[in-house]
Amino acid sequence: MESEETIDRRFDRQTLFRYAAAAGGAGVLAGRTGIADAMRAISTAETGRLQVMDWAGYGNDGGQSMFASYVKTHAANKPQFSYMTNESDALAKLHAGAKPDLFRPYVGWVKYFATSGLVQPWDPSLISNFKHLNPFMVKAGQYGGKQYGIPDDWGFDAILYRTDKVTPKSNSWGLIFDDRYKGKISWFDDLNMITIAGLYLGFKNPWNQTDAQLKQSQDLLIKKKKNVRLIWSSETNLWEAFGSGDIWIAYAWPNDWVQMKKKGLKVAYMRPKEKPVAWVGMFMLLKTSSRPKLAHAYVDAWSSTKSAKWLEDNYGYGHANTLARPASSDLLKALQLTNPRAVTEPNAHLDRDIPRRATYANLWEQVKAS
Amino acid sequence: MTTPGLLGLPVAWLGVFFVAPIVIVALYSFNVYTLFPGPHGFTLDAWRTVAHSGIYRHLFWKSIEMSLIVSISIVVLAYPLAYYLALSGTRRKYVLLLLLIAPFLTSYLLRVLAWKVILGDQGVINSFLVWTHLRSPEHPISQLLYSRFAVMLVLAYIWLPFVALPIFVALENLDQRLLEAAGDLYASRWRAFFAVTLPLSLPGVIAAFFFVFIPTIGEFVTPSLVGGTGGYMYGNQIVDKFGAGFPDWETGSVLALFLIIVVAILTAIFSRFLQPQRVAAE
Secondary structure (H helix, E strand, O other), rough: OHHHHHHHHHHHHHHHHHHHHHHHHHHHHHHHHHHHHHHHHHHHHOOOOOEEEEEEEEEEEEOOOHHHHHHHHHHHHOEEEEEOOHHHHHHHHHHOOOOOOOOOOOHHHHHHOOOOOEEOOOOOOHOOHHHHEEEEEEEEEEEEOEEOOEEEEEEEEEEEEEEOOOOOOOOHHHHHOOOOOOOOEEEEEOHHHHHHHHHOOOOOHHHHHHHHHHHHHHHHHHHHHHHEEEEEEHHHHHHHHHHHHOOEEEEOOHHHHHHHHHOOOEEEOOOOOOOOOEEEEEEEEEEOOOHHHHHHHHHHHOOOOEEEEEEEHHHHEEEEEEEOOOOHHHHHHOOOOOOHHHHHHOOEEEEEOOHHHHHHHHHHHHHOOO | OOOHHHHHHHHHHHHHHHHHHHHHHHHHHHHHHHHOOOOOOOOOHHHHHHHOOOOHHHHHHHHHHHHHHHHHHHHHHHHHHHHHHOOOOOHHHHHHHHHHHHHHOHHHHHHHHHHHHOOOOHHHHHHHHHHHHOOOOOOOOOHHOOHHHHHOOOHHHHHHHHHHHHHHHHHHHHHHHHHHHHHOOOHHHHHHHHHHHHHHHHHHHHHHHHHHHHHOOOOOOHHHHHHOOOOHHHHHHHHHHHOOOOOOOHHHHHHHHHHHHHHHHHHHHHHHHHHHHHHHHH
């Protein structure tokens, strides 16, 4: 098998040939095609189907439009999917011997995986759409000056509520703990609930709480759990309960607001004064990957403006590609897509590494079991 | 074929797919195997953590209580049903039996989800109560869904045929001459039932009870769909330890192994009831 260095060298030569051909009279367009051909030639030097570990809905079960251009140009190396239910599940699978070429944890896990020895940095120069990606998200995908995560889907964690049933005392995360709405509240099933409790309690760094702060956060959640009817783990789960009126207040994502609005419910998507938390999906390249160039081509397809718009229109998530605009003006507004800074300070907290993740997870599981 | 030859395949099957996985889980619980690379060795730390945790204990007893309520309730409900089918002499008993197990022809998930339509705030029951002016639309009975009650109700519905079938078989195999003899000796129908029918059908009843009790203690799908915060069970915690938040396979293995041990002990204690000859002889 050729080494990566050999492939890189060949890429340089082939690119030069293509540019030479373009300079010889093929014109700018032919030059572009040439570069694409060169990319294809390199990536096809890698064999077999590209192994992708991703979330349900992002593979051949509905997400085909996101990587259609990759499939078109790499018919012999179509992606083969395995699924992850969350990063913890992916981590367990990787340690248990799964060998995908790439997978998609979220931004809070970038540092963890970058320092785990499981992944390698990307080469952004091989991703033609990289320049269109939100610079704040791109930065969040870096560790030690290297690009370990390529940002793609994103959204906010904030509060969705029924305006005809609920009167918030203030725009605050406190609404998901409000005793007045006992039995009508839904939380999200994630250890981030410990972070949200810390935000609400005013801690300086809710992602790295001290033992005493963690105790306070956990106590708050255990005390207020009596008000919570459902802890949702999938959006359909949330939509079902919210749409049927079983709950009125929920920890939710922008698309949930759009969906409930479409159902004709009177709903608002609150930006709490403690600020929403922005999450960003990050493609990561496994160190053991034998198809790194194919992986770059696949991520490039995902990063295109066309794919980004499709994601926004069909899944209701934001996309890191700043040129994409969804058809829905509601979604545009909820995600503040015209403002690339919307995901970071002072507008929102971009989700980040939790150094004591195992402790947070344990505390959150205790809350659920209490 | 010789007896060892006949037993070889099932024993090998059990060894590979039952005993070996349990041994592997046990090794994880003692930190002999670990998910993450790095130094590790035999330790009882995870066992100590679980033993000293009031939260796990509370969750375990909560699950035992819920499973007991479900198992006992449906045995009591299923017995008259099985009795009618087996002993009433109706010629349509197999048709009725087929109707009883008909829900099995649809997916487990669908049967659970169907209850959401029935139990929700705007579901069938609450809508009926509003329509009959027994409740106002602003005050539906919200405990019907996303609650401990919802989990127990749905589990009872799901497992009812499993309970009815063993009882039906036990009653159908009943030696009718014993009932005739009881009648000849002037025993009332109730007396004949308590002295003959019930004791002889007890193995079926016990088997039915355990068919439900054992799997429902570790149940996690139904609670995650209709349980809400109140219906969270021991099985959900095991799932979370293995796959949510951050992997903690050591504690998850301890919780799983503890459940296996409890179930094994209970099965051993009550296995005598599963031997009809002995009960009949007594």
